[in-house]
Amino acid sequence: MSRPTLWSTADMDDDLADAVDVELSMYAQQGQNPAIYDQLGAQIEQLEPLLAIQQHMAALAAVPDVVKSFIVSFHQAILNRDLPSITMFYTTTFPKLTDRFYSRAEWPEPEIIAPLLSSNNATEDQVHIFLVLYRDLYYRHVYSRLQPNIDDRFHSYENSCELFNYLLNSPSSANDESDEPAPVDLVLPEQWLWDIIDEFIYQFQVFCSWRSKVKSKTDDELMMLADGTGVWSSYSVLNVLYSLIQKSKINEYIVALKEEQGKENPRPAEEVAQSISPYTALPLYRTLGYFSVLGLLRVHVLLGDFTLGLKVMDQVGEFLLGGSSFGAKTNKYSFTALPTLPATHISTHYYVGFCYMMLRRYPDAIRTFVTVLNFFQRMQRMRNYSGYERKDQYDQIAKTADRTLALYAMCHSLVLPGSPFTRLDDNITNTAKERYGDQMGRMSRGGSDALVAFEELFLYACPKFINANSPPYDDPEAIALLLNADPADAAEGSSPIPTDPTHRHLRLFLASAGAQSPLPTLRSFLHLYTSLTTEKLSSFLDLVKVNESDKEAVEDAEAEEEAIQEMMVLKQSSKSLSRIVPVQGKVDKGNDASSAGVRAQGSLLAGEMISTSDLNFVIDDNTIHIAESTVGRRYAGWFIKNTERSQRVLDEIRGSPLPRGKIGQKQGVPGQKKPTKTVAWGGAGTRATVDA
Amino acid sequence: MAASWITPPTRTELIENLVSGVDRYNPSNVGILEDYLYHQIRSQEYDCLANLAILKLYQFNPDLYNPDVVINILIKALGASPLPDFNLCISLLDERPPNASLDEPDPLPVLLPVLHGLHHLLYRCRFPAFWRAYRSDQLESLRDNYTVECAGFEDSIREVVIRAVKSTFTRIGTDRLGLYLDSDSPEELKSYIDKLGWTLNSEGTVVNIPANLDNQIEAVVVQESIKLPQLTKVIAQAARS
Numbered sequence: 005m006s007r008p009t010l011w012s013t014a015d016m017d018d019d020l021a022d023a024v025d026v027e028l029s030m031y032a033q034q035g036q037n038p039a040i041y042d043q044l045g046a047q048i049e050q051l052e053p054l055l056a057i058q059q060h061m062a063a064l065a066a067v068p069d070v071v072k073s074f075i076v077s078f079h080q081a082i083l084n085r086d087l088p089s090i091t092m093f094y095t096t097t098f099p100k101l102t103d104r105f106y107s108r109a110e111w112p113e114p115e116i117i118a119p120l121l122s123s124n125n126a127t128e129d130q131v132h133i134f135l136v137l138y139r140d141l142y143y144r145h146v147y148s149r150l151q152p153n154i155d156d157r158f159h160s161y162e163n164s165c166e167l168f169n170y171l172l173n174s175p176s177s178a179n180d181e182s183d184e185p186a187p188v189d190l191v192l193p194e195q196w197l198w199d200i201i202d203e204f205i206y207q208f209q210v211f212c213s214w215r216s217k218v219k220s221k222t223d224d225e226l227m228m229l230a231d232g233t234g235v236w237s238s239y240s241v242l243n244v245l246y247s248l249i250q251k252s253k254i255n256e257y258i259v260a261l262k263e264e265q266g267k268e269n270p271r272p273a274e275e276v277a278q279s280i281s282p283y284t285a286l287p288l289y290r291t292l293g294y295f296s297v298l299g300l301l302r303v304h305v306l307l308g309d310f311t312l313g314l315k316v317m318d319q320v321g322e323f324l325l326g327g328s329s330f331g332a333k334t335n336k337y338s339f340t341a342l343p344t345l346p347a348t349h350i351s352t353h354y355y356v357g358f359c360y361m362m363l364r365r366y367p368d369a370i371r372t373f374v375t376v377l378n379f380f381q382r383m384q385r386m387r388n389y390s391g392y393e394r395k396d397q398y399d400q401i402a403k404t405a406d407r408t409l410a411l412y413a414m415c416h417s418l419v420l421p422g423s424p425f426t427r428l429d430d431n432i433t434n435t436a437k438e439r440y441g442d443q444m445g446r447m448s449r450g451g452s453d454a455l456v457a458f459e460e461l462f463l464y465a466c467p468k469f470i471n472a473n474s475p476p477y478d479d480p481e482a483i484a485l486l487l488n489a490d491p492a493d494a495a496e497g498s499s500p501i502p503t504d505p506t507h508r509h510l511r512l513f514l515a516s517a518g519a520q521s522p523l524p525t526l527r528s529f530l531h532l533y534t535s536l537t538t539e540k541l542s543s544f545l546d547l548v549k550v551n552e553s554d555k556e557a558v559e560d561a562e563a564e565e566e567a568i569q570e571m572m573v574l575k576q577s578s579k580s581l582s583r584i585v586p587v588q589g590k591v592d593k594g595n596d597a598s599s600a601g602v603r604a605q606g607s608l609l610a611g612e613m614i615s616t617s618d619l620n621f622v623i624d625d626n627t628i629h630i631a632e633s634t635v636g637r638r639y640a641g642w643f644i645k646n647t648e649r650s651q652r653v654l655d656e657i658r659g660s661p662l663p664r665g666k667i668g669q670k671q672g673v674p675g676q677k678k679p680t681k682t683v684a685w686g687g688a689g690t691r692a693t694v695d696a
Numbered sequence: 697m698a699a700s701w702i703t704p705p706t707r708t709e710l711i712e713n714l715v716s717g718v719d720r721y722n723p724s725n726v727g728i729l730e731d732y733l734y735h736q737i738r739s740q741e742y743d744c745l746a747n748l749a750i751l752k753l754y755q756f757n758p759d760l761y762n763p764d765v766v767i768n769i770l771i772k773a774l775g776a777s778p779l780p781d782f783n784l785c786i787s788l789l790d791e792r793p794p795n796a797s798l799d800e801p802d803p804l805p806v807l808l809p810v811l812h813g814l815h816h817l818l819y820r821c822r823f824p825a826f827w828r829a830y831r832s833d834q835l836e837s838l839r840d841n842y843t844v845e846c847a848g849f850e851d852s853i854r855e856v857v858i859r860a861v862k863s864t865f866t867r868i869g870t871d872r873l874g875l876y877l878d879s880d881s882p883e884e885l886k887s888y889i890d891k892l893g894w895t896l897n898s899e900g901t902v903v904n905i906p907a908n909l910d911n912q913i914e915a916v917v918v919q920e921s922i923k924l925p926q927l928t929k930v931i932a933q934a935a936r937s
Contacts, residue, residue: 238756239721246718308787309752311745315716362787364780471790472755505790512783519820565824568872572821575864575910576778581698611698613909620913625867625902633916640922647930 063116071101071112072120079121079134082190091193102145110150111142133170133190139163144203147210154225157211161235164204168244171292172251187283194291194343201295202347204244205302211236212470229477238472241303245296252293253284255319291343294320298352301359306470308505310359314608317356321608346383350376350401354408356608358467361411362509364516366419367582367616373412377432380405406439410465413440414458417447418517419580419616450524458517462510469505523574530619536628542567571623578617583610701779706741708732720749723757730765733772740848742772744781751788758790763804767842770811775852777818778860786812807838823857827878850878858892863910867902 074097081089102111114135121131143160146152152160174188215229215236234240249255260276274285283289297320304313314321353376360369380401387398413436437444446457529544530536542563621630703712711732714720729750736742747769754761766789773781817826829835843849857876861868870885879885889896895904905911 242721250718307752307755308790309748309784310787311748311784312752315745362780362783473758473790508789509787512786515816515819516780516783519816565872569821569823572860572864573819576821576860579863579910607702609698609702620915622911622913623865623868625865625869629913631913631915633918636917636919640926644927644930647934651930651933 060116060119063112064119067112067117068105071105072117074098074101075117075138076120079131082134082137083130085189085191087191087193090191091195094193094196098141102149106145107149111145114139114142136163136167136170137192140167140200140203143207144199147203147207152210154228157207157214158228158232158235160207161211164207164244165240167200168248171289172247187286187289190288192288195345197288197291198295198343198345198348201245201292201299202351205241205299205306208236208241208303209306209468209470212472212474213468215474216471218475226477229474233474233477238307242300245300245303248289248292248296249300251283252289252296253281254290254293254297256280257284257290257293258319294343295348298348301352301355302467305355305358305467307472308469308509310362311609313355313359314363318607318609321356346379347397347401349379350404350408354404354411355467357408357411357415361415362513363581365581365583365611366415367580367614368584368611369415370412370419371584373408373415374432376408377405377412377435380408381431381435407465409436409439410461412436413444414447414461414465414517417444417454418520448524450521452521454521455514455518458514459510462513463506466506466509469509471505519573520577522570523577526570526574527619530621530628530630531632533628534630536630538564538568538623538626538628541571541628545570568623571621571628575621578615578619579613580616581611582614583608701744704741704743706739707743707746711743711746715746715749720752721756723753723760726750726753726757726760729753730762733765733768736772737768737846740852742776742852744773744776744779744784747772748784748788751785755788755790763802764842766804767807767811768846770808771842771846771849772852774811774815774818775849775856777815777856782811782815803837810835810838818853818856821860823860823876823878826853831878854878854888862905862908865905866907866911867897867904870896870901870903873903 074093078090078093078097081093117138118131118135121134139160140163143152143156143163146156147160171188171190174186221229257277257280260280264271264276277290278285284293297316300316301313304310304316353372357369357372357376360366360372383401409432412432416433416436440461443457443461446453448454526545529541545567546563618633619630620633621628623629707715710728714725714728719725729746732743732746733750736747750765751769754766770782770785773785776782814826814829817823817829830839854877861873861876870882873889874882874885877885877888879888886896889903894906896902897904
């Protein structure tokens, strides 16, 4: 049988079936056609030493034919800027081949497959770029399926830098006289662009956490780390993201879009983009800029800077989140001008919600979480119909959604029960109760149990915080100090600042949550009265204390003082900064049906104080006056729903065929639907006459 | 209300550009921000985001670290309670490498738990306990070295107290108020109350707090308001048939 050519473009799906045969036949016939190998050898010879060539050739021969043809076609598609094929190769074929051949091994190294690419009439530059992109996929595979070693980490960093350098600083073409960098002529699917940014930050995060484990390093690694202090430094990561944002002028673009929206005849989005800069005009840069903003949010949260995270989202956030909150106007451009992938949607809301939670703005956090959880539930339902292509991607999204649910459960218990916000989405609350019912019960009761539950959920759901700085690898004394440090001296639970960033944030969060733990009990007492003296309240609390713990009974005056101070805390906790403010009419409060009922502030950090509790009280010297707000019966929704249902039933009946007539009668109008507009239909009486 | 927290009116344009732009990462700008902090300390102003920018620079450039600056920032943040400013500052304090290149021993690890404790007391509205702790001997170093330089530190704490008291009470006994405000004598208390514009009752034992958003309560029944435009769809459909 004739030897299958190296560059066959046979259909890949067919090849997959007999891939094994192909592999074997290649090995069998390796010796029979040396000519082709000679050709290859001549090409590579100038670039690498002889031994390496032989190794590479052997490795190249070991690569399955299918994979080879995939690589060639992929390269061709990128050269041709053929977006649909690139998308197909990237989202479908690559994972399939990975699962088939490389589920436990690495893909062939870029140097090995390089000779395959020279056939495609590509310039050296273009081949080089393809290799950079290929390396991106290669390292992503290594990080996700295998354990990267220190070389992999350093190399993947260099590769990412090269890629971003190419995108940002490519010299302009020969025609252009200026020295300014010009936008690059490359087309990539959005999913890939998101994955590039996402993976870049993920590798950074993984590297930082690996780097801070000083004790487990070998000597070689210590040396390499001492030399390579610039690798994966926070500054370079931030630099990349900020440069992408600045180059693509994404914030100006969004501002311009908003202005256009207000005009009479808005220009199309592309025209707006053109008018800002040549970079903005290209979807590649717009998308990258937009994803970089989201990436920047993530990096800031990982470094523990929540306000800055929300601040960078100033323009984009209103775009992304403004349209999805209750009652706020949807942005006409929002779903056409900028890409929305499910992964970005969920990831962004998770981080924004987490920022709000650490800022103690629980209503805002809840609102964000509810939005995304509703989205995710819809996606789950649709998944069975549309068939999500990348299972691993879906798993990742599902995991983030689960953590978002945990955060929602925590915020739900922290916004004191009875707030209008917790009533709004029973659907999500039920889901949360199913999944985290035990913890939610403990959290809402307050007391020390609650803190344990909060800690569990927080540790599960929080992002993987990182330390911005590396341990001092370049200072041999300091490293020796760290390595020899007695574990018994290390910071224990009693120290208020644990060195691990996750625990530091956990401590802060628990302090806030802990301050609220006596409040549910307090509330339950207040519910029972409209007015109460402070003495009586303190005696109640005393009883509770005596029952709970083994504290001796405190002095009366002190107990009263305690009680009053708790009341102040209660009052403080029932106010919160919120971005969406209910309009201060009595009838509109908490009503989600009317759009006039809420007012959204601009940027994500803005907001006004609102009350989050239905239990209002005030202390008049020594008496507490309590007023409770209740929600009147809401019948409109039920009424409308049933009206519509009755209407549907009626239409159905009208549209259905008449019952068959008796013997010999004309078969009449079976199955004929009369439009409901016809007035000819009368009551039951008329029909009876037609029948008869 | 949050608008003035994000952009305090006392912030100059130079600082504004620094805080909102990419220049905030430039280590050579740390001097400008530190000077601004000292300006805040001397003139009783407060700018949370600018201070967080300083801490962020310290996070990325550990050799710029200046413990006095950090302590001053934390002290200023105490006065912002119950806003989460103090927590935000702590979030940005990364682990210090052991070979810190300072001339004197680092005072921060000692003072940090103390400041934490003070903040916790303030957040839980335990005002008498706060004053007791603050005046105690243990905190003498804090008082002598840091808070004495911060102009109006005690006043800013009193403002925290006033915020809490204003929202919770319509009338409060003078003794209790005096305890919360840590006023040494009734005259001092009286002058403070007058400054706030509050009034005393005839015997001088109870202070009346003016009405504000938080301490006026009424039992509200949240009714649903159905507007006609919302029903048009249903009515139109019914009218058609």
